[in-house]
Amino acid sequence: MIINDFATAEYWNRAYKKGRTDRIVTPLETELFRYYVKAVPGMVAVDIGCGTGAWSRALASMGLSVTGYDISDVAVAEASSLSSGHNNLRFAQWDVNGDSIPPYLAPRSVDIITCRLTAAFLDRQRFLADAVRWLTPDGVVHIVTPVHEQLSANGLNMDGLTEREISQLGEGWKEVSRYNVAVDGSTTAVLLQYRA
Structure with a gap:
C-alpha cells in the first residue's frame, strides 16, 4: 500500500544516493527518551524507518539490542557501514507497509518499538496493530513526529502528522x-503501551 508519493523504496533510494542524511539526534532528545521510556540495557528495540541509522545508533549506545528497518536498501547499506562498532545493532531492508513481517518480529519479542520522523509515511493502522503483537507485556511504542500545524505556522515544509492524526495514534491503547521533543512544539513524541 502506498501512503503517499514518498512511501516507495525507489523514492528513498534516490534520495539517499543524492546524499540525504538523518536529522541529527540531539542530547535533549536522547535524555527525554531515557526519562520517559525507562529503557535499560539489554532490552530489545526495533527502529522502524531507521534511515542511515542515527537513532538506531543512539539506542544501541544506551545498551539496547537494536534492529533498524528501512524501506531503502541504500540507507540500510549506509547505516550498516556507519555502525560497525556496535555489536548490539543490525539493519535490514523491509517495507513495513507492504512486505510480510520479518521472522525476527515474533509475538511478544520486542520491548521498545521506535518510529522517529517516519509515522507520516506508514500505514499507521496496520503498523500499530502489528506492534501490539510484537510487544512484550510491558513494551512501549515510541513515535516521534513533526506536528503539521506547527510546521505550517513556521513556514516549514516537512512531513508530519496533524494534531488529529496524533490523537488517533492512541486509540485502543491502554496508556x-x-x-515535546522540540522546545517550540514543532516535534512531539507519543508513547503507547498496551499492557496485555
Whole structure:
C-alpha cells in the first residue's frame, strides 16, 4: 500500500544516493527518551524507518539490542557501514507497509518499538496493530513526529502528522502519553503501551 508519493523504496533510494542524511539526534532528545521510556540495557528495540541509522545508533549506545528497518536498501547499506562498532545493532531492508513481517518480529519479542520522523509515511493502522503483537507485556511504542500545524505556522515544509492524526495514534491503547521533543512544539513524541 502506498501512503503517499514518498512511501516507495525507489523514492528513498534516490534520495539517499543524492546524499540525504538523518536529522541529527540531539542530547535533549536522547535524555527525554531515557526519562520517559525507562529503557535499560539489554532490552530489545526495533527502529522502524531507521534511515542511515542515527537513532538506531543512539539506542544501541544506551545498551539496547537494536534492529533498524528501512524501506531503502541504500540507507540500510549506509547505516550498516556507519555502525560497525556496535555489536548490539543490525539493519535490514523491509517495507513495513507492504512486505510480510520479518521472522525476527515474533509475538511478544520486542520491548521498545521506535518510529522517529517516519509515522507520516506508514500505514499507521496496520503498523500499530502489528506492534501490539510484537510487544512484550510491558513494551512501549515510541513515535516521534513533526506536528503539521506547527510546521505550517513556521513556514516549514516537512512531513508530519496533524494534531488529529496524533490523537488517533492512541486509540485502543491502554496508556498514552505525550511530550515535546522540540522546545517550540514543532516535534512531539507519543508513547503507547498496551499492557496485555
